[in-house]
Amino acid sequence: MPPGVAMEQPRGLVAGGVSPWEGRRSRAALPCTQQSADEIASSSAAKGRSGSRDATSDAAKKSRKSVKREDAHASAFAPAPTPAAAVTRSAREGSVLFHPVRMLGKVTEAVPFGLARLGTEHFITCSTGRAFQVFEGEKLRLVFSSPPLGHKIRHMAVHHSTVYTAGKYEVFGWEKLEKVAEFLPAKHAHRAVPDAPEFKLRGLLVLGEWLLTFSGVELCVWNRLSGELVRRCENRDFFASAAAAKRRLPLFTALVHPPTYLNKVLVGFDSGTLLLLNLRTGQVVHQLKCLDTSAPDAGEGVQARRAGTGSDVSDSEEDNSSAARVFASLASSASSAWGAVTVAALSPEPDVVAVGFLSGRIAVVDLRRDELLLEFAHSPAQGPVLALAFRNDAFASQASVDAADMRAVLVSGAKNGDLVVWSLDGGRFLGSLDNAHEGPIRSLQFYAGQPILVSSGEDNSLVMWIFDQPTGLPRELKSRRGHIGPVGFMSFYDGIQEGTELLTTSTLRGCGRVARTSLIRHQQNCVFSAKCFRKKAIEWGFRSKRFPPAVTDIAFASSRHFDWPNVVSLHRGAHAALVWSFHEKTLV
Structure with a gap:
């Protein structure tokens, strides 16, 4: 319960x-x-x-x-x-009979994670719905988990050891497991907030002594220490002509603070507009004009990527999640040739910012000169740009041909789960990791001064990548993966007397997974590999080549699992059974 x-x-x-x-x-x-x-x-x-x-x-x-x-x-x-x-x-x-003790099989949700550095160590804070948990950044070991909170976490921000969590309309600050701050926009506005999507919080940003919260219609500046509301800006303040004509007003969609820009933030809207805003005065400093015209055609590297993505479009299914509905609403409201702004990321170089759009295009712009430096584009199968991150270290593989080319890269996360790597030296496409996540990638962040990238998505996984290959593409270093989709089967693998390992099955978008869950050590949790299924799917009589269909039944024998495969699964619409090895954690 x-x-x-x-x-x-x-x-x-x-x-x-x-x-x-x-x-x-x-x-x-x-x-x-x-x-x-x-x-x-x-x-x-x-x-x-x-x-x-x-x-x-x-x-x-x-x-x-x-x-x-x-x-x-x-x-x-x-x-x-x-x-x-x-x-x-x-x-x-909750229940008067049972008290929640631990959460198993849950790593992260679609909420972007928070990355903080304390001394020389990195810590990653992930949302698990109504609670959050913290992993140490070196080996992704679980440090601690919070008790259930009084609200569902929809956005998150981390500043040193303080975690800020946002519900629909309110924000709370947590120091370890103690609530230390509370911010209520509706209370300070002295009005009732309508229960509409544009009035719900869409993001948080910590800027010095300020905490910035924004919904679709307003941007609030708070004093983090006192909890006082410093300034509140509405979208109608920046689009007076549209408000006077009673046209639909653009909504806030992205917020980022360029370094060395004192008291200023770059704000993106679903109309494709980018404004540089002064928080002290609440006035618009500059509106970027370099993206007002129609975007030029993509380069040869982008065209090649679009022509041969290597992804099977027939196997992908459209989900009916709230995120998909938000994308549909943004697409209908976008007036720019670039589309609605979805994400913005800071570059190690001053004045340079990357902006991702709902259309799948990426613009690298110079804020000071108001100039479009580079443009990239996802393939139609990859869809909108949901996450961006610049590599910010001086590391390069000694075996690489062009060290500078391998260093200056931009990584983008696609809606279909692809991780795309772009070279900033000439604006070339370096490559992509197809299906790096089983679903949309929601967050990408590099460790400061290191060639390590951390990604999270809607597939309940947190993955650490390292850039140490001559090709310039990353490889998976460590990961924490939970149940991908609702759990359909669960049984103690080592018997109820021991009760330390669970064998589980789950289904997401019609694809079945087999996983192992440890009750003792979270780092031992894993999803069984099904790589050989892509090669033998047709031979075995399956229609899809990506993943096995939903699991309908499973059986196992735990004795002597070191000697032979010992897990057998049945799948929906298939006449053949699949055999798995619990010891090797793979399909055989």
């Missing part, structure tokens, strides 16, 4: 329409009923031995005792009244 759900009525009925909870009350009440009958029998025997009472009095007392016995028997089976305080506490805190 998930936290926050009060158990008020039994969900199922046994044969005859009797609730199992009523049966438990009946069995618990039997000893009390038997005890009452014994007491009545003993008292009747004592009174019989006395022989001092008349027959009328004995008959009246027996009738009264029978009534009392019936009342006791009826009260034993009657459900006890539930106090109102207990119901309120149950609805607020």
Whole structure:
């Protein structure tokens, strides 16, 4: 039973329409009923031995005792009244029978993670829905997990050891596991916030002593220490002509602070507009004009990428998530040839910023000169640009032909899960890692001064990549992967006596996965590899070449799993069974 759900009525009925909870009350009440009958029998025997009472009095007392016995028997089976305080506490805190202890198989959600550096160590903070957990950056070991919060985390920001989490309209600050700050935009605005998508928070940004929060219609500047609202800017303040004509106003979609730009932020809108805003005065410093005209055609590298992406479009399925609906609304409102702004990333070079668009295009611009430096584009199969990151280290492989070319790269995350690498030296396409994530990539960040990239997506995984190959492409260094989709099967692999390992299956977008979950060490959790399926899928009689279909049943034998494969799975719409090795964690 998930936290926050009060158990008020039994969900199922046994044969005859009797609730199992009523049966438990009946069995618990039997000893009390038997005890009452014994007491009545003993008292009747004592009174019989006395022989001092008349027959009328004995008959009246027996009738009264029978009534009392019936009342006791009826009260034993009657459900006890539930106090109102207990119901309120149950609805607020969760189940009254069980208390959540640990969360298994959950690494991260679609919320972008927060990266902070304390001393020489990096720490990664990920959202797990109504809680967050912190991993150390070297080996991705779990440091600690927060208890369930009172809201669903929709956005997150990290500043040193303080974690800021955003719900629909409110923001909270956490120091380790203690709440230290609270920011309520609706309270300071003295108005009721409509329950509409454009009024919900879309992002957070920590800027010195300020905390910036923005929804689709307003940007709020808070004092992080006192919690006071410093300034509130609405989108109508920047588009007076559209407001006067009662046209649809552009909505905030992206926010970034260029270094060395004091009290200024670059704001992106779903119309494709980019504004440089002064937070002290609330005035627009500059509007970028280099992206107002139609975008030029993509270069040869981009054209080649679009022609041969290597991704199977027929196997990809459109999801009906809230993110997809947001993309659809942005596409309908975009007026620029570039499309709606989806993400912005800072470059190690001053004044240079990369901007990603819903159309799949990427623009590298110089803010000071208002000049378009480079342009890249995703293929139609890759879709919108959801994440961007510049490599910011001086490392290069000694075996590489052009060290500078390998260093100056920009990495973009696509909606279909591809990780695309672009060279900033000439604007060339270096390559891509197809299906780096099983779903949209939501966050990309490089470690400062290191060739290490961390990515997260909607597939419940956190992956660390390292750039040490002559080709300039990264390879997977470490990862933490959880259940990809809802869990359909779960069983203790080592027996219920040990109870330390779980064998699970899950399904996402019609693709089935087999995974191992450890109750002792989170770093041992993994999803079984299915690489050989892509080569033998047609031979085995499967239609799709990417992943096996949804798992319908599974069986295993844990004895001597070092010697031979010991896991067999059945899949939807397939007449053949697949064999897995639990020891090798792979399909054979």
